[in-house]
Amino acid sequence: MKADAYGLGINTCVPVLRDAGASVFFVAHWSEVAAVAAHADPATIAVLHGPINAAEADYAIATGVIPVINSIGQAQLWQERGGGLCHLMVDTGINRLGISAPQISELIIQALKVDTLLSHLASADEDSGLNARQLEAFRGVLPQIAHRRASLANSAGIALGPDYAFDLTRPGLALYGGIARPELAGTIRQVAHVGAAIIQTRELSAGDSVGYNSEFTAGAPMRVGTVSLGYADGFLRARGKGGFMLHGETELAILGKVSMDMIVVDLGKVPELRAGDWLEVPFVLRNAAQQSTVSQYELLTTLGRRLRG
Numbered sequence: 001m002k003a004d005a006y007g008l009g010i011n012t013c014v015p016v017l018r019d020a021g022a023s024v025f026f027v028a029h030w031s032e033v034a035a036v037a038a039h040a041d042p043a044t045i046a047v048l049h050g051p052i053n054a055a056e057a058d059y060a061i062a063t064g065v066i067p068v069i070n071s072i073g074q075a076q077l078w079q080e081r082g083g084g085l086c087h088l089m090v091d092t093g094i095n096r097l098g099i100s101a102p103q104i105s106e107l108i109i110q111a112l113k114v115d116t117l118l119s120h121l122a123s124a125d126e127d128s129g130l131n132a133r134q135l136e137a138f139r140g141v142l143p144q145i146a147h148r149r150a151s152l153a154n155s156a157g158i159a160l161g162p163d164y165a166f167d168l169t170r171p172g173l174a175l176y177g178g179i180a181r182p183e184l185a186g187t188i189r190q191v192a193h194v195g196a197a198i199i200q201t202r203e204l205s206a207g208d209s210v211g212y213n214s215e216f217t218a219g220a221p222m223r224v225g226t227v228s229l230g231y232a233d234g235f236l237r238a239r240g241k242g243g244f245m246l247h248g249e250t251e252l253a254i255l256g257k258v259s260m261d262m263i264v265v266d267l268g269k270v271p272e273l274r275a276g277d278w279l280e281v282p283f284v285l286r287n288a289a290q291q292s293t294v295s296q297y298e299l300l301t302t303l304g305r306r307l308r309g
């Protein structure tokens, strides 16, 4: 559920996922807890970053939300503040958060009451040898600490097969229509679509220019539409140049710079369009580059709040 359910909105997504049977709702930050707790039992909410000070540990205890413990320091803090049920992240090769495998035997770790023992895959979206090495390392730590459930796979990890599933999977991207590996392409359907309204139309004369810094100048009279969508909605300036909006299959070219709240498009191909008509914003996750420029993850999480339907 982190990053406001990958940009699609906790209020929209959590009730649907809860009713569909999701058993744990992971967020990254403590500031994300309250929004999820409006829809789900606090005991089903987990905070991936864990507590970094007493206030965060106390907040977890007061609310009944379960922290993910990621280090010896967090384990000490958690026990000092009263402790209780927690999740435990073990690093098996991504080197972001988590105790290292040898630290599992430390007394302060062994003293934890672990609900779910977690690790996170670094390259599940690739056919990398690291996947099998992480799986093996994770299997190695499982017998070394008491826990209720084990969890390794993110969306891409689910597609690596049942060996990676353990007791609990942690899909993010796949819930929101992203395709983390080609094996999932036939299974996952896009669930988020972006539209924007034309809010004014105008006739330009030859020589009239459009938008900030006059980057587009009409060579002949033309009809244009101002569309209620801008970089504050996640439609970044980089997508303006050479970009287009869609009316059905018809591509309407973006003219000039993307503003904070508006873009201007050429209506020459569809002269009947009027203020109040809606255009589609090209937003095809499967076309997004996997690892360069803008990923599916970035397309989703940069969607502006004003786009919520």
Ligand SMILES: *Cc1c(COP(=O)(O)O)cnc(C)c1O
Pocket (backbone or CB within 6 Å): 002, 048, 120, 153, 154, 155, 156, 170, 171, 172, 173, 174, 180
């Ligand atoms: C974000 C995250 C996930 C979900 O990853 P996806 O690739 O979106 O499925 C799972 N586990 C952890 C620890 C994460 O940080």
